[in-house]
Amino acid sequence: MIYRISSKRNSETQLLLSLQAFNLKSNSGRIVNPIILCLSHKSDSNELVELGRTEIAKAAKNPKFNEKICINFTFQEVQKLEFEFFNATLQEHFLKAIETQPHLIRKWESLGKCNCQVARLIKCMFEPMVLSIQTQSSDRTIHMNQETKIQTQPYLLIKAEELAPSKDMLDITIRIVNVFSFTSLLARRAHSRMCMMRYDEEPGKTPSVVPIVSTHIIRNTMKPRFEVKYIPIADLTTNGRFTDKFKFVFLHKSSKHYESLIGEVPIDLQTLFSKNSKLVFPLQKKKRKDTLIKTGYMIVERAVLTQGFTFVDYCANGLNLNFSIAIDFSDYNGIHRDPSSLHYKHPLKLKDNPYQTSLKAIGRILIEYDEDKRFPIYGFGAQPNESLPTSQSFPLNGKPGAPEVSGMQGIMTAYEESVDMVIPNQVSKLHEVIDNACNAAALCSAKDYLILLIITNGNISDKLATKHSIIQAAQYPFSIVIIGVGSFDFAFFHELDADSQPLRTYKATASRDLVQFVCYKEFIKYYRLSAETFKAKFAACVLEEIPDQITEYMLAAGYFPERTRIKNQTMSKEPKFL
Numbered sequence: 001m002i003y004r005i006s007s008k009r010n011s012e013t014q015l016l017l018s019l020q021a022f023n024l025k026s027n028s029g030r031i032v033n034p035i036i037l038c039l040s041h042k043s044d045s046n047e048l049v050e051l052g053r054t055e056i057a058k059a060a061k062n063p064k065f066n067e068k069i070c071i072n073f074t075f076q077e078v079q080k081l082e083f084e085f086f087n088a089t090l091q092e093h094f095l096k097a098i099e100t101q102p103h104l105i106r107k108w109e110s111l112g113k114c115n116c117q118v119a120r121l122i123k124c125m126f127e128p129m130v131l132s133i134q135t136q137s138s139d140r141t142i143h144m145n146q147e148t149k150i151q152t153q154p155y156l157l158i159k160a161e162e163l164a165p166s167k168d169m170l171d172i173t174i175r176i177v178n179v180f181s182f183t184s185l186l187a188r189r190a191h192s193r194m195c196m197m198r199y200d201e202e203p204g205k206t207p208s209v210v211p212i213v214s215t216h217i218i219r220n221t222m223k224p225r226f227e228v229k230y231i232p233i234a235d236l237t238t239n240g241r242f243t244d245k246f247k248f249v250f251l252h253k254s255s256k257h258y259e260s261l262i263g264e265v266p267i268d269l270q271t272l273f274s275k276n277s278k279l280v281f282p283l284q285k286k287k288r289k290d291t292l293i294k295t296g297y298m299i300v301e302r303a304v305l306t307q308g309f310t311f312v313d314y315c316a317n318g319l320n321l322n323f324s325i326a327i328d329f330s331d332y333n334g335i336h337r338d339p340s341s342l343h344y345k346h347p348l349k350l351k352d353n354p355y356q357t358s359l360k361a362i363g364r365i366l367i368e369y370d371e372d373k374r375f376p377i378y379g380f381g382a383q384p385n386e387s388l389p390t391s392q393s394f395p396l397n398g399k400p401g402a403p404e405v406s407g408m409q410g411i412m413t414a415y416e417e418s419v420d421m422v423i424p425n426q427v428s429k430l431h432e433v434i435d436n437a438c439n440a441a442a443l444c445s446a447k448d449y450l451i452l453l454i455i456t457n458g459n460i461s462d463k464l465a466t467k468h469s470i471i472q473a474a475q476y477p478f479s480i481v482i483i484g485v486g487s488f489d490f491a492f493f494h495e496l497d498a499d500s501q502p503l504r505t506y507k508a509t510a511s512r513d514l515v516q517f518v519c520y521k522e523f524i525k526y527y528r529l530s531a532e533t534f535k536a537k538f539a540a541c542v543l544e545e546i547p548d549q550i551t552e553y554m555l556a557a558g559y560f561p562e563r564t565r566i567k568n569q570t571m572s573k574e575p576k577f578l
Contacts, residue, residue: 012072013312014163015121019054019083020064020128023154024111026087027136031059033088034111036156038069043077043536050102051081056088070163071118075311076543077536078364079118083156085111085133111135114156119368121160125316128157162312169308169555170231170269172300176250176283177223179262179296191219191253192262194226198236198246212236212246216502216509217253225301230555232308233269242269248298250283261285263295272303309561311547314554317561318447321369324440326433327355327396327415328456330381331424333486342457342485343419354485354520358455359415361535362481362542363408366451374404377414378436381428384418390425392432430454431465434473434480441478446559449477449550458488464505470496471503471510477557478514479549481542485520493517512552516545 017038024032036054041047051071057063073079087109088095098104112135121129133154174194195214201207212235218224237244250262263283283296334341344353352360367373380392388394395403396414405414433454441450460466470480482497484490496503497517503510518541526534554560 012074013310015071015073015118015160015312016163017069017071018065018159018161019069020062020157020159021085021133021154022062022157023152024061024063024085024133025135025154026109026111028109030087030109032061032111033058033090034060034063035086035088035105035108036065037084037086037105038071039082039084040071041080043074043079043532043540046532048082053105056090058090073118073122073312074540075547076365076540078368080115081118081121082113082115083131083133084113085154087111112154116158117368121158122312122315123318125160125162125312128159131156131158162310164234164310166233166237167308167310167313168233168305169229170233170236171229171302171304171306172231172272173225173227173302174248175223175225175299175301176262177297177299179222179250179252179283190222190224191217192224193217193251193253194224194228195249195251196228196231196236196246197249199244209247211500214501230306230308230552233305237269242273244268250298263298265298272300273305309551309555311551313561314550315369319369319550320371320448321366322440322444322448322450323363323366323370323375324437324450324452325359325363325375325377325411326393326430326437326452326454327377327379327418328381328428328454329379329418329422329424330428330457330459331426332428332457332459332488333424336419345416345419355415355455356412357535358453358483358485358520358538359411360408361539362453362483363411365539365543366453367408373407375411376403376440377405377411378403378433379418379422380430380433382425383423385421386423390427392427392429393436427461428456428459429462429465430456430460431462431469434466434469437480438469438473438476438478441473441476444477449479449553451546452478452480454480454482455485456482457486458484458490458493460492463492467496467503467505468507470515471505471508474510474512474514477550477553479546480515481546482515482517483520483542484517487521490517490519512549512556513545514549514553516542518542 019036021034021036024034026032033056035056038051038053039048040051042049052069054065054069055067057065071081086105089108112133114131114133116129116131133156135154193215196212197209198212199207200210213228213231215226215228218226236246245266245268247264247266249264251259252262253259263285265281265283267281279300281298281300282294283298284292285295287293329343333343336343336345338344342354377396378393379396380394383390384394384398396418397403397405405411434452437450437452444450473480482493484493494517496515498510498513498515503515518538523534523538523541526537
């Protein structure tokens, strides 16, 4: 069993867009020489940035553009694309001017525009997305029937494919033998684990070593055998180069809090898969004055490359993210009418409290991946109202059998109304809301994954039970995102985050990392720049581990995408307008 370590790699994925337009017309009756601009809003502002443009298609009302547009997809951002269509003037001096001054393209006649969310585009990768192009004369087609509308209204077909340096994954089985540090020990005291690390080299900087994956501890054996599966080649190399170095590191667990180095083996994939390479490698470690000494041997019993899949592959095959919310209403938040309270609602709505800000920053992203746009929202650490007892898991809409609310507006309304109704309690527990969400995750289909957002002030009284619940939840399609608001000591929540080592209790160990914790006050500094900058930075940190957690669970559970990207796909199917 392995434990994937959060290595904070770049989470962007490149997408290549192929464009084809139909029924383009000039309002002035001129010949149409269309060109398309692809633009996007910056995540931290409303400024439009050009991502790319097609070539000019000469005298073409139904152009299929050869020039493809490359965009970056980031799960943690709300990404909206805008496509603007212009009728090019083919005079030579105008074309030369455009090369040096791209903004002059806006002096050409506009043929219309359309837009789409990248999240929607990801889900339509196996068939072209159809977008209606809005023009100045669009109103003329309002009373036409659908058949006539398709024949006359301009529309755009978009086909997307993922650009990945390598989707291959490494499966490897390794054994270490003749470990010198084990010779003086009894077998029952020989406990060891293996880590895989890559070298990060940046120009002008000292190369750093980044951990990628760690096995769980193999106990009571002097010849431990380690099996590692589904390690992306992209995590071990740069741009899929098989000559990039990484290393295996073996550690001896000699006491509860101390590990000693057994030895390490620097290697690259080219050596690992070379037909002439030996399957036995010496373990080495530094002693005095950088002298390397041999400490044992590493035997590669099995090393194969298997087909890998990415988060985009799962989204394209119908992955649905179910979004659930739990909010802390305990009295450690303060009285909600007091301006210093974490639940204080500004009477003129000029400023949001930390709970409102967190809900908006995270909710606006996750709702794009939820099909029905209905979300269960719970409270804990309070009485729902005067007639009900204190509860650690109560629906904010007052309907235990149907706790869902509709859309982002429904989430905010349910929270804001509940702030005035609930009666805070001193006792606040997390394990009940986690258990309830875990029960829902256990009923999910192979294409569903549940994400629970918990916003809390951090004063939790059931720490051990919370650990047990999280460890139990690791076997289900389930991730937990925790946001800590206020000034409480959040050391316990950093332990739950478990980025570098598995979450453990005296009874069990988590099989994977499913928790991401972020402290709200660490991002307040970005508010000085702008509210949008704050939301972008905050959401990027809160959600950065979700794609990897989903992919890791799906692969371990044996759920693979039914289809892969179809190449040379025709774009001539009859459109259905969105």
